[in-house]
Amino acid sequence: MSFSHLGLRPELVRATAELGFTTPTPIQRDAIPAILRGADVLGSAQTGSGKTAAFALPLLQQMPPGRAGALRQTRALVLVPTRELAAQVGEVIRGLSQFLAQPPKVAVVFGGVSLNPQMMSLRAGADVVVATPGRLLDLVEHNALKLSSVVTLVLDEADRLLDLGFADELDRVLALLPAKRQNLFFSATFPLGVQALAATMLHEPVRIDVTATVADEPAILQRAIEVDAGHRTELLRHLIKTESWERALVFVATQYATEHVAWKLYKNGIFAAPFHGALSQGARKKVLAEFMNDQWDVLVTTDLAARGLDIVELPVVVNYDLPRSADQYVHRIGRTGRAGRSGLAVSFVSAQTQAHWRLIEKRQRLALPREQIAGFEPVEVAPESVADATPGAPPGSGGIKGKRPSKKDKLRAASARNA
Numbered sequence: 001m002s003f004s005h006l007g008l009r010p011e012l013v014r015a016t017a018e019l020g021f022t023t024p025t026p027i028q029r030d031a032i033p034a035i036l037r038g039a040d041v042l043g044s045a046q047t048g049s050g051k052t053a054a055f056a057l058p059l060l061q062q063m064p065p066g067r068a069g070a071l072r073q074t075r076a077l078v079l080v081p082t083r084e085l086a087a088q089v090g091e092v093i094r095g096l097s098q099f100l101a102q103p104p105k106v107a108v109v110f111g112g113v114s115l116n117p118q119m120m121s122l123r124a125g126a127d128v129v130v131a132t133p134g135r136l137l138d139l140v141e142h143n144a145l146k147l148s149s150v151v152t153l154v155l156d157e158a159d160r161l162l163d164l165g166f167a168d169e170l171d172r173v174l175a176l177l178p179a180k181r182q183n184l185f186f187s188a189t190f191p192l193g194v195q196a197l198a199a200t201m202l203h204e205p206v207r208i209d210v211t212a213t214v215a216d217e218p219a220i221l222q223r224a225i226e227v228d229a230g231h232r233t234e235l236l237r238h239l240i241k242t243e244s245w246e247r248a249l250v251f252v253a254t255q256y257a258t259e260h261v262a263w264k265l266y267k268n269g270i271f272a273a274p275f276h277g278a279l280s281q282g283a284r285k286k287v288l289a290e291f292m293n294d295q296w297d298v299l300v301t302t303d304l305a306a307r308g309l310d311i312v313e314l315p316v317v318v319n320y321d322l323p324r325s326a327d328q329y330v331h332r333i334g335r336t337g338r339a340g341r342s343g344l345a346v347s348f349v350s351a352q353t354q355a356h357w358r359l360i361e362k363r364q365r366l367a368l369p370r371e372q373i374a375g376f377e378p379v380e381v382a383p384e385s386v387a388d389a390t391p392g393a394p395p396g397s398g399g400i401k402g403k404r405p406s407k408k409d410k411l412r413a414a415s416a417r418n419a
């Protein structure tokens with residue numbers, strides 16, 4: 001099947017060819033016709049599956065040609081949780097519209113940078129707005145744009161946008177949109193609570209489920225390596241060298257750890273840089289561009305980079321600290337093996353994180369063999385009390401979400417020890 005079979009305009013088909021897309025990916029094959037029919041869509045597909053073009057192509061097809069000089073009304077609103085994803089989605093939409101006779105005006109707006117240039121960019125209106133919710137609301141409050149003409153709402157990384165962290169902002173945005181509109185929700189994961197919430201917002205949605213878990217994703221080789229927590233940086237250096245990893249994204253639990261681990265690698269001759277939310281927007285952009293341009297071999301990051309980043313040919317992802325949830329594991333390892341390329345995802349498992357790792361494996365229906373690397377065999381054993389009180393809490397991660405021992409748990413553990 002080719003893109004022309006999906007009922008897309010020749011200019012859009014030409015753009016897909018220009019971007020090197022030869023055949024539609026499964027999510028594109030299923031979502032594009034449904035969106036063109038006008039249906040609401042709830043699409044769960046792995047990161048890297050081509051989700052962006054799956055909604056961008058039909059959006060562009062449905063866009064009426066603009067009149068030169070006329071004020072543009074916002075017809076499509078794409079909400080995303082992070083600035084990086086906003087920039088990336090905007091770029092894909094622009095790339096796909098490059099051959100249209102009258103390409104729509106696409107505005108990309110996000111927080112952390114000054115408001116004025118974004119207000120200017122919206123002065124003559126924009127047909128498509130890609131935004132993070134908070135900044136979008138700021139711009140509406142400044143009368144920089146109106147959302148009453150929106151025909152299509154897209155939530156990219158919908159699970160995160162529907163999560164509590166964004167609930168208030170999302171509600172306020174929704175209140176500004178026309179009640180009758182097309183809703184397209186995409187995410188790699190849809191936890192049950194989020195599905196229930198989405199169900200209240202979608203009208204008879206077409207449900208598209210391309211891959212349920214990463215276990216189904218053959219392009220990513222997953223490995224679990226046992227190592228003592230104190231030897232992880234050394235092991236990382238060893239693997240980078242002996243396995244000739246050209247580029248790796250390394251996930252740690254805290255902003256401090258990104259700096260600490262990156263510095264330890266750098267001191268030992270590995271070009272590693274930290275990437276985290278406390279860096280200014282300019283610094284984040286710079287380090288990411290440098291990583292993409294091969295100036296850094298390793299980016300050490302928090303979960304900030306777990307979503308949205310599309311770094312083509314990112315061959316290796318390392319869970320130096322394990323993610324707090326199984327869903328987050330999917331997002332993290334989805335940074336590699338994108339668009340059909342093969343990738344490697346390595347997780348370091350220490351005595352303290354064994355139980356937590358087992359939980360991730362269970363949720364992901366995985367059963368990876370535990371590897372040990374010569375010279376780095378672990379010697380530590382998890383003290384029972386720790387394993388009981390904090391089931392597998394990764395050191396420095398603050399424990400499993402929702403599973404931190406309460407005061408009562410601690411008292412119970414103490415009385416059991418003293419019994």
Ligand code: AMP
Nearest residue numbers: 021022023024025048049050051052339
């Ligand atoms: P996404 O899931 O939208 O982040 O896309 C992941 C990557 O897949 C991006 O680098 C896209 O350029 C690429 N891509 C999207 N659709 C296709 C396709 N049909 N064929 C090949 N690559 C694609």
